[in-house]
Amino acid sequence: MEQVNYGSGNNPDPQPGKADLLLALTRRCNLNCRYCFIDRRRKPADLPRKTLKLALKLLFSSSKKALSLQLFGGEPALAPALVFDAVAISRRMEAETGKRLEISLTTNLLGWSDAALRFLAKERVGILASLDGDEAAQTWRSGINLPKRDFIRMLAAARRLKRLGCRLRLNMVVAPEKVRRLHKNFIFLKTLGLGEIQAAYALAPGWTANRRLQFLKQLLKAKASGLRQDWEIEPVLTHPQIFCDCDGVVSVGCAAVLETSAPALAESFKMGNLGNFSSLDDLAGSRREQETKISRLAAQRALPRFIPEVIALGNAAKSVLGRGKVS
Numbered sequence: 463m464e465q466v467n468y469g470s471g472n473n474p475d476p477q478p479g480k481a482d483l484l485l486a487l488t489r490r491c492n493l494n495c496r497y498c499f500i501d502r503r504r505k506p507a508d509l510p511r512k513t514l515k516l517a518l519k520l521l522f523s524s525s526k527k528a529l530s531l532q533l534f535g536g537e538p539a540l541a542p543a544l545v546f547d548a549v550a551i552s553r554r555m556e557a558e559t560g561k562r563l564e565i566s567l568t569t570n571l572l573g574w575s576d577a578a579l580r581f582l583a584k585e586r587v588g589i590l591a592s593l594d595g596d597e598a599a600q601t602w603r604s605g606i607n608l609p610k611r612d613f614i615r616m617l618a619a620a621r622r623l624k625r626l627g628c629r630l631r632l633n634m635v636v637a638p639e640k641v642r643r644l645h646k647n648f649i650f651l652k653t654l655g656l657g658e659i660q661a662a663y664a665l666a667p668g669w670t671a672n673r674r675l676q677f678l679k680q681l682l683k684a685k686a687s688g689l690r691q692d693w694e695i696e697p698v699l700t701h702p703q704i705f706c707d708c709d710g711v712v713s714v715g716c717a718a719v720l721e722t723s724a725p726a727l728a729e730s731f732k733m734g735n736l737g738n739f740s741s742l743d744d745l746a747g748s749r750r751e752q753e754t755k756i757s758r759l760a761a762q763r764a765l766p767r768f769i770p771e772v773i774a775l776g777n778a779a780k781s782v783l784g785r786g787k788v789s
């Protein structure tokens with residue numbers, strides 16, 4: 463592999479805190495989740511290798527000592543060569559720069575070979591597994607006729623990762639239509655004993671005031687049953703997450719899963735191409751700036767109604783789970 467210039471990442475006086483990059487490896491997926499609004503027709507479908515290197519170079523250009531790389535999709539299992547490259551190149555950059563790199567990967571657990579799972583474990587890749595609950599929940603969410611054997615494969619992959627010593631966290635997405643099953647699904651996942659569970663709400667229409675209340679009540683029930691979660695990231699839509707898409711376009715704020723349902727929002731988060739930035743630090747945004755972008759779009763009536771609804775939901779979850787009661 464060729465030498466890469468890491469820009470200000472070679473700074474001998476690294477800054478405290480952690481720099482974070484969410485990187486889409488592919489737009490392809492083997493599911494078609496009801497609450498996923500990624501535009502599958504956009505090209506390129508996969509992150510080109512040259513763009514991957516530029517994205518990693520941008521991450522390592524940060525003046526921060528601690529870095530976090532979150533590999534995302536689509537479903538990364540459909541692009542295993544890109545996963546191997548992303549992990550191998552970034553681990554090499556970690557060794558060369560002396561930085562501390564944490565890698566995580568979001569997956570629906572379907573389509574991995576055993577060799578790939580062993581690779582992820584060996585390279586200390588943390589896994590965020592998208593599992594919404596029992597077979598009925600997973601089948602409903604998947605948007606395709608999910609055969610029982612696929613659900614069994616998902617659980618088998620999660621168990622294998624756990625046996626291999628992977629850091630595994632389950633991401634349980636709650637759709638508004640299924641909010642009353644949140645606690646039941648949490649208990650199902652907890653009983654599997656696979657790892658920590660986090661609850662997330664679907665960024666989708668349907669969060670009426672009644673469902674919002676149900677969500678909060680169910681969360682409190684889950685909390686009483688052992689749900690442990692940091693809600694500081696909420697509302698996720700105003701979190702200034704730095705995101706690089708397969709086409710090399712960098713955004714502050716991640717609206718990738720809302721491309722087709724809130725296209726103006728996804729556009730407003732875009733900052734430019736990878737090549738435009740000499741340091742990841744230049745992209746550091748604030749929640750206030752994200753809120754301003756969203757308010758501007760709302761004033762122009764360019765946002766679907768569910769966007770303020772899910773922001774209100776995130777704020778309510780953050781506030782109520784902190785206070786411990788539903789008002």
Ligand code: SF4
Nearest residue numbers: 491493494495498536
């Ligand atoms: S939410 Fe994830 S698993 Fe579901 S279709 Fe979208 S990319 Fe695929």
